[in-house]
Amino acid sequence: MGNLDLLLEGFASALTAQNLLYGLLGTFLGTLVGVLPGIGPALAIALLLPVTLSVNPTSALIMFAAVFYGAMYGGSTTSILLNTPGEAGSVITSVEGHKMAKQGRAGAALTTAALGSFVAGLIATIMLAAAAPALAELALKVQPAGYVALIIFAFATVGTLLGSSRVRGLTSLSVGLIFGLVGADQQTGINRLSFGIQEATDGLEVIVVIISFFALGEVIYYASRFQDKGWQVLPVKGKVWMSRDDFRRSWKPWLRGTAIGFPMGIIPAGGSEIPTFISYSVEKKLSKNKDEFGNGAIEGVAGPEAANNANAAGVLVPLLALGLPTSATAAIMLVAIRNFNIQPGPMLFEMNAPLVWTLIASLFIGNTLLLLINLPLIRIWIQLLQIPRHYLYAGITTFGLLGAYSLNNSTFDLRLAFVLGFVGYLFRRFGIPNTPLVLGVILGPIVEIQFRQAVQLSNGDYSILVSGLLPKVIYLTLILVLFAPALLKLVKGKAGQGLKK
Amino acid sequence: MTKVTRAVLAEAIFAFAFLLLGLFVLYDAFTLEEPGVYSVVSPKTFELIIGFFTTFVALLLVIQVLQGKLGVAEGTEPGSSHLRPDIRTMSILLASILLHIILLEPAGYIATASLTFFGVAYAFGSRKFLKDILIAFAFAVIVYFTFSRGLRIFLPDGIFENLLGLARKVEG
Numbered sequence: 001m002g003n004l005d006l007l008l009e010g011f012a013s014a015l016t017a018q019n020l021l022y023g024l025l026g027t028f029l030g031t032l033v034g035v036l037p038g039i040g041p042a043l044a045i046a047l048l049l050p051v052t053l054s055v056n057p058t059s060a061l062i063m064f065a066a067v068f069y070g071a072m073y074g075g076s077t078t079s080i081l082l083n084t085p086g087e088a089g090s091v092i093t094s095v096e097g098h099k100m101a102k103q104g105r106a107g108a109a110l111t112t113a114a115l116g117s118f119v120a121g122l123i124a125t126i127m128l129a130a131a132a133p134a135l136a137e138l139a140l141k142v143q144p145a146g147y148v149a150l151i152i153f154a155f156a157t158v159g160t161l162l163g164s165s166r167v168r169g170l171t172s173l174s175v176g177l178i179f180g181l182v183g184a185d186q187q188t189g190i191n192r193l194s195f196g197i198q199e200a201t202d203g204l205e206v207i208v209v210i211i212s213f214f215a216l217g218e219v220i221y222y223a224s225r226f227q228d229k230g231w232q233v234l235p236v237k238g239k240v241w242m243s244r245d246d247f248r249r250s251w252k253p254w255l256r257g258t259a260i261g262f263p264m265g266i267i268p269a270g271g272s273e274i275p276t277f278i279s280y281s282v283e284k285k286l287s288k289n290k291d292e293f294g295n296g297a298i299e300g301v302a303g304p305e306a307a308n309n310a311n312a313a314g315v316l317v318p319l320l321a322l323g324l325p326t327s328a329t330a331a332i333m334l335v336a337i338r339n340f341n342i343q344p345g346p347m348l349f350e351m352n353a354p355l356v357w358t359l360i361a362s363l364f365i366g367n368t369l370l371l372l373i374n375l376p377l378i379r380i381w382i383q384l385l386q387i388p389r390h391y392l393y394a395g396i397t398t399f400g401l402l403g404a405y406s407l408n409n410s411t412f413d414l415r416l417a418f419v420l421g422f423v424g425y426l427f428r429r430f431g432i433p434n435t436p437l438v439l440g441v442i443l444g445p446i447v448e449i450q451f452r453q454a455v456q457l458s459n460g461d462y463s464i465l466v467s468g469l470l471p472k473v474i475y476l477t478l479i480l481v482l483f484a485p486a487l488l489k490l491v492k493g494k495a496g497q498g499l500k501k
Numbered sequence: 502m503t504k505v506t507r508a509v510l511a512e513a514i515f516a517f518a519f520l521l522l523g524l525f526v527l528y529d530a531f532t533l534e535e536p537g538v539y540s541v542v543s544p545k546t547f548e549l550i551i552g553f554f555t556t557f558v559a560l561l562l563v564i565q566v567l568q569g570k571l572g573v574a575e576g577t578e579p580g581s582s583h584l585r586p587d588i589r590t591m592s593i594l595l596a597s598i599l600l601h602i603i604l605l606e607p608a609g610y611i612a613t614a615s616l617t618f619f620g621v622a623y624a625f626g627s628r629k630f631l632k633d634i635l636i637a638f639a640f641a642v643i644v645y646f647t648f649s650r651g652l653r654i655f656l657p658d659g660i661f662e663n664l665l666g667l668a669r670k671v672e673g
Binding site: 223389 | 515529534538541543544547558559565571573593599601617623624626627644
C-alpha cells in the first residue's frame with residue numbers, strides 16, 4: 001500500500017465525530033493555555049498531558065496534534081499583544097507584531113500570523129508526510145554508533161546554540177543528563193543516584209521535571225520579581241482582518257518562511273530561534289519598505305511566524321523517523337506518544353503504520369480546525385489576556401501540581417516538583433535555558449542504550465563509536481558547527497541592528 | 502556589600518553547588534555496587550562520563566562567574582537581575598505549594614486546591630478575600646469534576662468531596 005493510501009486511511013480513522021470532537025477540544029484547550037502569558041507550547045502540552053491519560057490512543061493523538069498547533073498559535077497572539085514571547089521562536093514575532101499593535105494594526109498582525117501559521121503548517125505537514133517515511137527507511141540502516149553520533153550532535157547544538165552563553169546551555173544539559181541517570185539501570189538493575197528512595201528507582205518522571213521547570217520555576221521567578229510592574233495589553237481596534245495590501249505583502253513571506261523553517265527543523269539541531277531570525281533578515285533584505293522594519297512591518301510578522309510554525313512541523317520529522325526530539329515541545333510529544341506504548345523511531349512506520357498516519361492526518365485536521373475556530377474567536381482569546389496576574393499564577397501553580405500528581409497518584413512526584421521548581425527558579429534567575437535540560441532527561445537514557453549496543457556489537461571495542469561513514473560525517477559537521485557560531489552571530493547581529501533602528 | 506558583589510556571590514554559590522553536584526555524581530559512580538550480571542558496558546561507564554562532563558562544565562561556569570560574567574534572566578534588562586528577590590512573596594508562594602503536598606491526600610483535592618489557589622493569589626497581592634475564596638473554590642470544584650468524574654483520573658477525596666458526593670445522591 002502506498003503512503004498516500006495510508007494517509008487517506010489515516011484521515012478515515014481520524015475523521016469520526018468523536019475524534020473531531022477531541023480535536024476541537026484540543027484546539028480549544030491548546031489555544032486557551034497557549035495564549036496565557038508565560039506559558040509556551042512546551043508547557044501547554046505538558047500541562048494538558050494528564051487530560052489525555054484516559055483517552056484512546058487515536059483520539060489522544062488527534063487531541064495532541066490540535067493542542068500542539070493551538071498552543072503555537074496562542075503563543076503568537078500573546079507575543080503580539082503583550083510583547084512577552086512565551087518561547088524563543090516568538091521573539092521576532094513579538095518585536096515587529098507588538099509595534100504593529102501599538103499603531104493600532106493588531107488585527108492585521110494577528111491575522112497574518114494566523115494565516116501564515118496555517119499556510120506554513122499545511123505545507124510543512126505535506127512535506128512531513130513525504131519526508132518522515134523516507135527518513136525512517138534510511139534510518140533503518142543507522143547503526144547504534146550512528147545514533148550515538150546523532151544524539152551527541154543534537155546535544156551539542158542545542159546546548160551551545162541556544163541562549164546567551166554556551167557554558168550555561170551545557171550546564172542545563174548536564175543537569176538534565178544527571179536527572180536521566182536517576183533510578184535503576186535498565187540493563188543491570190543497579191540503582192544510580194536514587195538515595196535509597198523507593199519511588200526514585202523508577203527514574204524521575206519527565207513530565208514532572210518539565211512542569212517543575214517551566215511552570216513552578218517560572219511562577220517562583222515572577223514572585224521573586226513581584227516589584228516589577230506588570231504588562232500592558234494592547235487593544236485590538238477595528239476589524240481583525242487584513243487589507244488587500246496586507247495580503248499582497250504577506251503571502252511571499254509566508255512561503256519563504258516555510259521554506260526556511262521546515263528544513264531547519266529536520267536537521268537535529270534544535271531551536272526555532274535561528275530560522276525565525278534568518279526569515280526576518282531575509283524579509284528585511286527583500287522588502288521595498290525597509291524603513292518600516294523595526295516599526296511594525298507586516299512582513300516581519302508574516303515571515304518569522306510562518307518559519308516558526310514550519311520549523312515546529314519540521315522538528316516532528318526526526319521525532320517520528322528517528323525518535324530524536326530536538327526541541328522542548330518535540331521532547332514532550334515524545335513522552336506523550338510513549339505513554340501509549342508507541343516508540344517513535346525507524347520501526348514506527350512499519351509497526352504502527354495506521355496510528356502514525358492517523359497522527360499525520362490529525363496534524364492536517366488540527367491545523368484546519370485552528371484556523372476555523374481561532375479567527376472568529378480571537379476576541380475571546382484576547383479577553384484571556386485580561387485575567388489578573390494573581391489568578392493566572394494561582395491557576396498555573398494549582399494546575400501544574402495537579403499534572404505532577406495525577407501521573408502516578410504519588411506525593412513523591414509533588415515533593416519532587418517542589419524541589420525541582422526551586423531549581424527551575426534558580427535556572428531562570430541565572431539565565432540558564434530549559435530546553436537542553438529537557439533534551440538531556442529524555443535523550444540521556446536513549447543515548448546510553450545505543451552506546452551500550454554499539455560497544456556490545458564490537459565486543460568492547462570503543463573505536464566502533466567513530467567508525468563508519470555516518471558517525472564520521474556527523475562528528476566532522478559538529479566540529480564545523482561549533483566553530484561557525486561567529487557566522488551565526490553575524491546573521492543575528494544584522495537582525496539585531498534592524499531591531500534597534 | 503555593593504549590589505554587584507552580592508550578585509556575583511549569589512551566582513558563585515549556585516555555580517559551586519553545581520560543581521558539587523558533578524563531584525557527587527562521580528562519587529556515586531565510583532561507589533556503585535558491581536552488577537551481578539555480566540555486561541560489556543557497566544552502568545558505571547555512562548555515569549562516569551556524565552560526572553566528568555558535569556564537573557568540567559561546572560568549572561567553566563565557576564570561572565565565568567568569578568570573572569564577573571553573570572547570567573541575565575530572559576526578558577530582563579542586563580543589570581536588573583541584581584535586584585533583591587522579593588522574599589515575602591516567594592515564601593507565601595512556596596508555603597502554598599508545600600501545603601498542597603502535605604494536605605492533598607488527607608484533606609482531599611477540593612479543599613487543598615482551593616487553599617493553594619487562594620494562597621498563591623494572596624502571595625501575588627490579591628486582597629479581595631471573599632472573591633478570591635469563591636474563585637479558588639470554583640476552580641477546584643471544576644477541576645475535580647472534570648478530571649475525577651469526566652476523565653476518570655484519580656484525585657483524592659476528602660471533606661468537600663464527601664459533602665458534594667452526598668448532595669449529588671440526594672439530587673439524583
